[in-house]
Each structure stands twice: as C-alpha cells, then as structure tokens.
Amino acid sequence: MRKLVYTGFMSLDGVVDSPGGPEEGHRSGGWVVKDLDFVPEAWALKGEELADTTALVFGRRSYEAFAAVWPGSEDHAAYKDLPKYVVSSTLSDDALVEGWGPTTILRSTEDVAALKESEGGALFIHGSAELAGRLSDAGLIDQYNLLVFPVLLGAGKSLFGRTDRDKQMLALRESETYSNGIVKLVYDVKH
Numbered sequence: 001m002r003k004l005v006y007t008g009f010m011s012l013d014g015v016v017d018s019p020g021g022p023e024e025g026h027r028s029g030g031w032v033v034k035d036l037d038f039v040p041e042a043w044a045l046k047g048e049e050l051a052d053t054t055a056l057v058f059g060r061r062s063y064e065a066f067a068a069v070w071p072g073s074e075d076h077a078a079y080k081d082l083p084k085y086v087v088s089s090t091l092s093d094d095a096l097v098e099g100w101g102p103t104t105i106l107r108s109t110e111d112v113a114a115l116k117e118s119e120g121g122a123l124f125i126h127g128s129a130e131l132a133g134r135l136s137d138a139g140l141i142d143q144y145n146l147l148v149f150p151v152l153l154g155a156g157k158s159l160f161g162r163t164d165r166d167k168q169m170l171a172l173r174e175s176e177t178y179s180n181g182i183v184k185l186v187y188d189v190k191h
Helices: 040-052 060-067 074-079 109-116 129-137
Strands: 004-011 053-059 084-087 103-106 122-126 143-149 170-177 183-189
Touching (some): 004 129, 040 053, 053 060, 053 129, 109 129
Parallel strands (some): 004 122, 053 122, 084 103
C-alpha cells in the first residue's frame, strides 16, 4: 500500500489558504513570506520530502495554479517528471499541461483509495485544502507534514473540516522550532 502524505503551510489558526502570494485572491495572500525573517533550515522539510515523493496529488484548482508556475520553475524542477494525479470531476484531458510529467485524472475519493492500493512509493498532496479535507474525512491520509507559521489569519480555507466523524489519533514523528517562529510538525495517522 502506498502512503498518502499531506504537506503544507498552515497558520496557527489552521488556515492553509493562499500562502504564496497576493495573486491567489486571499486578503492575506503571501503570508509565508511577509513579515517573517527567512531562515533556510525552516524550509529543509521541502527538500527532505522530495526524496520520498514518487508522485504528486492535487485537487483541480491547485493543479491549475501549480501547473501555471512549477513546470518552468528551477525551484520545482525535481517535480517536473514525477507522475501527477488530479482529483476532479470536471477537469478534462485537454486541460492537462503538456511537458510536466505523466498526469492522470482521478474522478473520486474511491479512485484515490484504489491508487493507494497500487504498487509504488509515497504520494504527496501539495496545497489542495478541500481535497485533503475530503481524503482526511475518508481516512485516506497517512501522514501530515506541516510547517506552522506564527500568524493568525482569521479567515480562509482550513485543512481540517468540521465534519462530524470519529476521532482520529496522530503520533508525532518529528518536530522542530525555528528562530523565526515557524514550527515543523510531522504526524503519522494512527489507523
């Protein structure tokens, strides 16, 4: 069985919406780079993850946002040829970006569950808050790699929904704090 890992940036109040920049439409867009000293070791998790990543999983909106930037980005060159899976009931094959590795459209949570049962290594979800929430509610996420930022945003998409569901326990695998207030938290989901 393949491991499904959510990796992302989160504010202290649980918002994962628009971390990269104001063009993302959130009033506080770009919160991972604004008003915070750059501490290189706080970003080391992203490089560490790459060694474990065998494929990327996105929701439609995150796929469209990343596909517009990542294929030509030197910072994301290592992701270029990795297989990508887009979970969407509306995306058409002709909307897929060419030259950005093999991409498969999955139409449902059940398709993601079947992908997890296939041969291969870890699947990493970047961004895709709504998808991650659905997959979490379905018990499909195995690990959370979070960089928690010392900011309260007050509004925006949360990684964790408010669905009435059974309690899910996590086991802290790794944590680290950095001089700029970022906290790395890596949790395994207890199934």
